[in-house]
Amino acid sequence: MRSTDQIMHKAAWLYYMHGLRQDEVAKQLNISRASIATYLRRAREIGIVNISTSTQLFSDDVLARKLEDALSLETVWIVPEDRLAIDPAAEMPVVAAAVFLELINKGDRIGVAWGRTVYHLADVMPYADLQGVTVVQLCGNLGAPYNYRPDQCTTEIGRRLNAEGINLYAPLVLSSERLASDLRNEPVIREQLASIADCQLVLYSVGGIESDSHLVRCGALTPEEMQALGEGGAGGVIAGQVIDHEGRWLDCPHNRRCISADLEIIKTIPKRMMVVEEDSKFQPLVAAIKGGFVSHLVVTHSMAMRLLARWEAEGPQRS
Amino acid sequence: MRSTDQIMHKAAWLYYMHGLRQDEVAKQLNISRASIATYLRRAREIGIVNISTSTQLFSDDVLARKLEDALSLETVWIVPEDRLAIDPAAEMPVVAAAVFLELINKGDRIGVAWGRTVYHLADVMPYADLQGVTVVQLCGNLGAPYNYRPDQCTTEIGRRLNAEGINLYAPLVLSSERLASDLRNEPVIREQLASIADCQLVLYSVGGIESDSHLVRCGALTPEEMQALGEGGAGGVIAGQVIDHEGRWLDCPHNRRCISADLEIIKTIPKRMMVVEEDSKFQPLVAAIKGGFVSHLVVTHSMAMRLLARWEAEGPQRS
DNA sequence: ATAGGTCTTTGACTTTTGTCAGCGTTCGTG
């Protein structure tokens, strides 16, 4: 521990735990108050000092309760689109990050998937000093048409949480099923994929199956392939893999060429947190919920309304 | 949820999560900034906003490492007596409370014993919003020569943590062994005592066996009885029960008349946190450690030195 | 040894936050 870290810890302790004023802390430690202010800011940034707010505000809502009952979900958080936020679009990741942090227990192993949403979340994730937490990458890597790759998501979240980040050093999609199968059986990879079963929590969003969806933009699939999948019954994308409208793994060339977490294993993880930003992902979200991929859900108010209407109208059984 | 609570939550969210200034929050919510300040203070007091500081400062110390190794403890926190604190005597409970909070996981069941130390700790325990935590009372109740009874400790800690507090509605000591035995077998009591085995964490201090010790002052034992116990091999007191110098339950009239947690069960609890304030409790602490009652220890610097010297000189085997 | 870089520290200044008396509103009670 560097001596400056030591001072930072002491300052943080005296200020936040003892409730001293900055000038009092300064006097105690014999340095100027300006320095104390700097140390305190750093302590907050690094996560030595943790300021967290209950996300109850977003969960405490009749609509949330109704959704939980209707869709058999553990907890639902609803983000209002109207007032309350400076930038309504930026609110969702902030809420999701806070919820995510609240769901983590010390010592947990956490699976993190990939996508625009997950990256946004990582981007606003508060710094914290969680002990013994491990963040594992759920799906293989992919080149970067945007500036965020799967491993970067894992790494960034791990960094902010002061947790260990475990990356999956394999491509998300391979050119042949044979190669994918062989790679999955490589001890290193197989072991890591199997270890996903030990997770207590997973974080993901669901992907759409439009021709401009994430998988297509990243080059994992051509627009034509995606369209064919759509016609072949694809309903959404979870951790890089295509599911049908009932949330079942779709037996298609893409999926067979994919290196990613086993969807059946994912379903057995106790807390499955899904975040959906875009209203356009309604159908994929329905598929994911039906498939049992969701236990904790963060959605917009309008999405919540649509989900509830859908379930009340048709029930969970019909597609 | 009251409407004012709703506002408080919103204010806390905008201020702490979005980092808005108080006047910006005030503008958003259309109330005066002064009110915002009030709401924020309440939110902190109630535990909606949680500000916690890592206790690493006290654990990050060569002496602490040495003690852990020598005494086979999980973690040791050392409270310096000299500088750093406004009031050195008040530092110990504050550190202990922070450590305690850090050891708690969501959903935990926590056993809390009784004593001056535990009460001090409860007194400075920060407010927090832990979910699903249960605080159970480890030992029976006793009249109040001081103004804190066992059940008050449990209740207060539970209140501050927003946790459920479960009290043990039985006296700590009864006048006859027969009655104690019968009472222990009462379904309500037996069930509760058995449920202590489900705890993930216990908090206690160790009592001395002097004639002015806690048990004596509370009237549970006469000075003469205590002296007799001392001559009969008593080494300390854990959760109201007397242990010998090796940390074994002492087969004595007092213990047989006692309604309290089974010491053998306590030893099986994963995290056993002991806090010792007074330097005079050296011998009892040694007994408690030998008995396996301690996995996490908070002590003063001088006590740490004495413990280390004792272990280096004689090893754990000799008394 | 010293020049050049980075990282700390500080004092002075600005901005933000805490506080409190007084006013208004609501709600329970006689």
Place this chain on the structure above:
DNA sequence: CACGAACGCTGACAAAAGTCAAAGACCTAT
């Protein structure tokens, strides 16, 4: 229905915290 108590809100002032340029410390490579 009127009264008082309790609570919430506000404006104005006092206190505390944030910021920044400049000075100083410290390291390193020539």
